Amino acid sequence: MNKLMIAVATTALLSTSAFAGDAAAGKSKAATCAACHGADGIAAIPMYPNLAGQKEAYLVKQLKDFKAGTRKDPVMAGMAAPLSDTDIADLAAYYSSLK
Numbered sequence: 233m234n235k236l237m238i239a240v241a242t243t244a245l246l247s248t249s250a251f252a253g254d255a256a257a258g259k260s261k262a263a264t265c266a267a268c269h270g271a272d273g274i275a276a277i278p279m280y281p282n283l284a285g286q287k288e289a290y291l292v293k294q295l296k297d298f299k300a301g302t303r304k305d306p307v308m309a310g311m312a313a314p315l316s317d318t319d320i321a322d323l324a325a326y327y328s329s330l331k
Contacts, residue, residue: 253318253321253322253323253326254322254325255326255328256326257326258321258323258324258326259326261323262326268307269281269283270282270284272284283327283330284330286327287328288324289324291323291324291327292324295320295323295324299320
């Protein structure tokens with residue numbers, strides 16, 4: 233029974249957001265993103281993806297992949313390059329909080 237309780241507790245800890253960004257800080261950092269992805273995370277131009285309502289973990293992964301070069305896009309690589317892990321977490325928290 234002890235091992236089961238530890239497994240449940242570990243799963244609960246791992247399933248909580250490990251990203252824990254600050255959505256308010258992310259909103260102020262998102263000004264540059266708005267040019268392509270829209271002020272409210274809904275892109276006006278169909279070739280750019282909507283960010284509003286995306287899962288936080290997904291947004292973190294994509295930004296980190298652009299920054300690392302494992303996901304290729306010349307525009308996003310340049311946009312993600314200067315972002316810190318905190319910036320990425322904040323942006324992800326902001327966009328995931330939008331509907």
